[in-house]
Amino acid sequence: MKNPSEKFLEKIGLKQPTAAAAEPVEKENDRRSFLKKASLGGIALGSFMFSSIEDTLAQSTSKVNRSSSxxxxxxxxxxxxxxxxxxxxxxxxxxxxxxxxxxxxxxxxxxxxxxxxxxxxxxxxxxxxxxxxxxxxxxxxxxxxxxxxxxxxxxxxxxxxxxxxxxVPAYQLLGGKYRDKVRLYADTPEGDNEADFVAKVNKRITEEGFTFMKMDFGIELLKGIPGTTSNSNFWDIGRQWTNEPNTYGGTEHPFTQVQITDKGLDLLAQRISIVREKIGYEIPLASDHYGHFDHNNAIRLGRAVEKYRLAWLEDLIPWRFTEQWRQITEAIETPTLTGEDIYLKEEFIKLIDAHAVDLVHPDLATSGGLLETKKIGDYAEEKGVAMAMHFAGTPVSFMASVHCAAATQNFVALEHHSVDVDYWTSLVKTKKPMIEKGFANVLDSPGLGIELNDEVMKKHLDPENSSYxxxxxxxxxxxxxxxxxx
The missing domain is CATH 3.30.390.10 (Enolase-like, N-terminal domain)
Structure with a gap:
C-alpha cells in the first residue's frame, strides 16, 4: 500500500505510478520543467524526498500570505x-x-x-x-x-x-457584492451669481462625473420676505441649525405651527426650476432641508413641486412620526425618504411596514454599522422599498458605506458630502482611487481597503483635541x- 507521501508525489508528477507503463517523452519533459521551476521557486527536491507530507505541504505553501490566526x-x-x-x-x-x-x-x-x-x-x-x-x-x-x-x-x-x-474585503464577509461601483450623489454647489452657479454645476457633471444630484430649498430662503410665511413673527426661520431650547431650530416641526403661503411656495419652486433648467431632467435631483413645519405644509410643498420630478423629498418632518409620514406619502406623487438619524433596524421596520415612506435612508454611522444596515436594506427590499444611504464623514465611514452598498441589492445611491474638501481623498491611502467619475470603487483590499495617511491626518486634526x-x-x-x- 502507498503511504501518503507517495500518493502526494505521484499526484503532482514527481513519482511514477508503480504499475504504470513508461510515459511519453512529452510528459517526462513536463516533469523536468516542473522540477526546474520548483527549485527556482524555493521548493527543494530534497524536502519532497525526505520530509513528511505535512512538512512538504508547509514548505510548498510557505509564501502564502497569512495575515493572522x-x-x-x-x-x-x-x-x-x-x-x-x-x-x-x-x-x-x-x-x-x-x-x-x-x-x-x-x-x-x-x-x-x-x-x-x-x-x-x-x-x-x-x-x-x-x-x-x-x-x-x-x-x-x-x-x-x-x-x-x-x-x-x-x-x-x-x-x-x-x-x-x-x-478578504468587508463586502465578502457580508455575503458578496452586487456591484463593482457604487453610485454617488452630491450637493448642487451654490454660486455667488447665476454664472458662477452654472459653472460649478457643469463641473459637478462634466469634470467630476456625478450622475445624481441633491439640492436644499428651505424656508430659510424666505426670511425677511413679506407674505411668504405665517407665524415667522415669533420664530426666526433663518435659524434652522440652532439647537437651544425654545428656538426654531430646537423645536420639532409639528410644534412650530409655521405655515408657508402660496407666495412662499412659488419662490421655493422657482429655486428648483433654476436648478432643473441647468442640469436637465435626465439627472435625478433629490432635495433636503426645508425647515420646520408640520405634515400639512409638507403635503402642500410636495404638491407644489411635483412637476419637477424630484428623486425624493427628504426629512420633511422628524422620522419618528410614522403615521404623519404615511399621510404625506399617500398625498403626493414625489417619493418620500427619511432615516439618517435612526438607530437599529426596528424603527426602520415600523416605517416600512406602515408604507410610510418610499425609500429608507440610513446613515451607517448611526444605523448600526455594516451588517445592521444591510439587514435594513434586505428587509426593505422584501417589502418593495428602495434604500439610499446618507453619509457626511471621512473616507473611513465612506468606505464602510461603500462595502455595505455593494453587498445590498436594493441600494440606489450614496451621499458624498465632501466633494469640495480638497484634502478629503488624501486622508487615506488606497491601492486604487476611491472615487472615479461620480462612482465609488468597491475596493478589493482586505477589510475596508484603506490605510490612514498619517501626515495628512495630522495636518487636519481638531484644534481642540489634537492628540493622534x-x-x-x-x-x-x-x-x-x-x-x-x-
Whole structure:
C-alpha cells in the first residue's frame, strides 16, 4: 500500500505510478520543467524526498500570505484621533489586537469620540472576528442620531479587522457584492451669481462625473420676505441649525405651527426650476432641508413641486412620526425618504411596514454599522422599498458605506458630502482611487481597503483635541453592571 507521501508525489508528477507503463517523452519533459521551476521557486527536491507530507505541504505553501490566526485574535486597545472634515469634527477610532493588526472605524460626524471610548472596557480581550457577538454586547449603549456613533464606529472597525484577519474585503464577509461601483450623489454647489452657479454645476457633471444630484430649498430662503410665511413673527426661520431650547431650530416641526403661503411656495419652486433648467431632467435631483413645519405644509410643498420630478423629498418632518409620514406619502406623487438619524433596524421596520415612506435612508454611522444596515436594506427590499444611504464623514465611514452598498441589492445611491474638501481623498491611502467619475470603487483590499495617511491626518486634526491615537488607559476599566435582565 502507498503511504501518503507517495500518493502526494505521484499526484503532482514527481513519482511514477508503480504499475504504470513508461510515459511519453512529452510528459517526462513536463516533469523536468516542473522540477526546474520548483527549485527556482524555493521548493527543494530534497524536502519532497525526505520530509513528511505535512512538512512538504508547509514548505510548498510557505509564501502564502497569512495575515493572522483569526481564532486567536484578541482586542488589546482602542485609540482615537479627531479630524476636521471641512468644518465638521469627525472622530476616527483604531482598535488594536495582540497580533499587530488594527481596524479603523468612525464615530458619526459632529459627535463625540467618547461615545466609542466608553465601549473600550466592554470589548477588551474579545475576539474582533466575533462581530455580531460584540455588537449585541454593546448595542444597548447606542441611540438615535449621533448617540449611535460609538457603537457603529466599533462595528466598522471590527469588520475592518475581520477582513484583514481573513484577507478578504468587508463586502465578502457580508455575503458578496452586487456591484463593482457604487453610485454617488452630491450637493448642487451654490454660486455667488447665476454664472458662477452654472459653472460649478457643469463641473459637478462634466469634470467630476456625478450622475445624481441633491439640492436644499428651505424656508430659510424666505426670511425677511413679506407674505411668504405665517407665524415667522415669533420664530426666526433663518435659524434652522440652532439647537437651544425654545428656538426654531430646537423645536420639532409639528410644534412650530409655521405655515408657508402660496407666495412662499412659488419662490421655493422657482429655486428648483433654476436648478432643473441647468442640469436637465435626465439627472435625478433629490432635495433636503426645508425647515420646520408640520405634515400639512409638507403635503402642500410636495404638491407644489411635483412637476419637477424630484428623486425624493427628504426629512420633511422628524422620522419618528410614522403615521404623519404615511399621510404625506399617500398625498403626493414625489417619493418620500427619511432615516439618517435612526438607530437599529426596528424603527426602520415600523416605517416600512406602515408604507410610510418610499425609500429608507440610513446613515451607517448611526444605523448600526455594516451588517445592521444591510439587514435594513434586505428587509426593505422584501417589502418593495428602495434604500439610499446618507453619509457626511471621512473616507473611513465612506468606505464602510461603500462595502455595505455593494453587498445590498436594493441600494440606489450614496451621499458624498465632501466633494469640495480638497484634502478629503488624501486622508487615506488606497491601492486604487476611491472615487472615479461620480462612482465609488468597491475596493478589493482586505477589510475596508484603506490605510490612514498619517501626515495628512495630522495636518487636519481638531484644534481642540489634537492628540493622534494616544494611549487611552483611562477607559480600560470603566465598568458598570450592564446586564438588562435579572
Amino acid at each position: 483569526p481564532s486567536d485574535l484578541k482586542i488589546t486597545d482602542m485609540r482615537f484621533a479627531v479630524v476636521m472634515n471641512g468644518h465638521m469634527r469627525c472622530p476616527v477610532i483604531r482598535i488594536d489586537t495582540n497580533q499587530g493588526i488594527s481596524g479603523l472605524g468612525e464615530v458619526r460626524d459632529g459627535a463625540s469620540h467618547k461615545y466609542a471610548l466608553f465601549l473600550k472596557s466592554r470589548i477588551l480581550g474579545m475576539n474582533p472576528c466575533s462581530v455580531e457577538q460584540i455588537f449585541k454586547r454593546i448595542k444597548q449603549f447606542g441611540f438615535h442620531g449621533r448617540q449611535g456613533g460609538g457603537v457603529c464606529a466599533v462595528e466598522m472597525a471590527l469588520w475592518d479587522l475581520a477582513g484583514k484577519a481573513y484577507n 491615537f494616544a494611549p487611552t488607559p483611562e477607559w480600560d476599566k470603566d465598568r458598570s453592571w450592564d446586564r438588562l435582565w435579572s
